[in-house]
Amino acid sequence: MNRRHDIDALRVFAFALLILYHTAMAYVDDWGFHLKSSYTSEWLQWPMLFVNRWRMALLFLLSGIAIALMGPGQQIGRFVAKRSWRLLLPLLFGMFVVVPVQPYCEAVASGHAAPGFWAFLLRYWQVSPWPQDSFTGWQFGITWNHLWYLAYLWVYTVLLALLMPLLGSATVRSAMQRFACAPALVLVGVPSVVLFIWVAWLDPRYPSTGALFDDWYQHAKYGSVFLAGYLLARQASFWDRVVALRWTTLWMALVAISWYFGIRVLGRMLAEDSALRQWPDAFWTAQVMASQSLYLWAMLLTLLGWAKTWLDRPFRWLPYCTEAIFPWYMLHQSLIIVLLFWLKPLQLGPWWEPLLVLAGTVAGCLLLHELLIRRIPVLRPLFGMPARGRSSRTSPIAIAQEGARG
Secondary structure, eight states: OOOOHHHHHHHHHHHHHHHHHHHHHTTBTTOOOSSOOSOOBGGGHHHHHHHHTTHHHHHHHHHHHHHHHHOOOSOHHHHHHHHHHHHHHHHHHIIIIISTHHHHHHHHHHTSSOSOHHHHHHHHTTOOOOSTTSSTTTTTTOOOGGGHHHHHHHHHHHHHHHHHHHHTSHHHHHHHHHHHTSOHHHHHHHHHHHHHHHHHHTTTTSOOOSSSTTOHHHHHHHHHHHHHHHHHHTOHHHHHHHHHTHHHHHHHHHHHHHHHHHHHHHHHHHHHOGGGOOSOHHHHHHHHHHHHHHHHHHHHHHHHHHHHHHSOSOOTTHHHHHHHHHHHHHHHHHHHHHHHHHHGGGOOOTTHHHHHHHHHHHHHHHHIIIIIITTOTTTTGGGTOOOOSSOTTOOHHHHHHHHHTO
16 A cells, blocks of 8 residues: 555654644633643633644544554554554653653642652552652653553554454455545534534533543544544545545535534623523533534544645655654653743743743753654653664655554
8 A cells, every 4th residue: 555644744743832832821811721820811721722622533543544554464462562662661761760750840849749750650659649749650650651552552553453353354345445435514413523523422421531441431432533534534435535525525514614613602701691591501511512623623634634735745854754753752741840930939930931942952952852752762662662673774765654553
């Protein structure tokens, strides 16, 4: 199968957006984060909400698509073993080595731990519960913080592997072919309804935790998107449709997010003036759930359609960036937290501080990846990179091929 440069490029942009988003989390007012700046702004909630509704769903969608496009290429057991090594080894290494500086900064800032990282680390490595609210995950004694994506992706990948014989049947393929060729209202509407059911039924009962167990709303949402990516990516007609419908889905997404924002503004007005409350709260809640579900799926289709149009070409930067995704993903939030922890007492102001945090995070990821991780063989698998049988002069094309298998 020909390489899909658009999927590789979209993954690069999605993870780049993740770095920017997590940096902004420290500065958005009234949103919880491991460490908050003194310079928070309420207006940041609006662009953050614009991205928040689909950013993680895009990563799971692309993961399902990548598996479908590359094909397991081997027995299912071997496929699961390779994926487990690729995902679980970095997850464990990250939890014990890369992430600990985050709960340390969080605990010191909140007054639950004394300064001294090495003493904290030795206590953290005991994996026993901490005093209440010491840091996110205190009750488990250890945390994966932003690396929760790897744990969830591993679970979905294993379940997908077990279902591959069924999903590869002629009946399923025929059904997906018909769905991919269905009218736009069906292609957009049916998944949106499924997502609406999950948010209406599961979200009130199982609020998002990122803790894997009892996180049923997140599993339903991300698992569905992951499965949809796998099933639809194998249909050539699907890619023709997302390109042909890219303007239609874009307008659907813009209408949906305008609908969503409008309801939020109206909700604030209703809270301030009881005379405006002519409809029950359940009506407005349903509007919010319906608009965000439509926006999520329409936006995902829009991104796939425009990426296929603009990005399906062998950019010179793409092989290197594809290789860098996994290490940068693992490193970025720890760097954000450490830099904010160091810079916050300096009171640099609402412009210099976030700029330095973002610039320092990008520089730290670049230097650690370029000078250490990609050049030291033992570090490569710990950061999700394939072991390189040849020297570090492996060609960019080979690097890109390795990255696509991940």
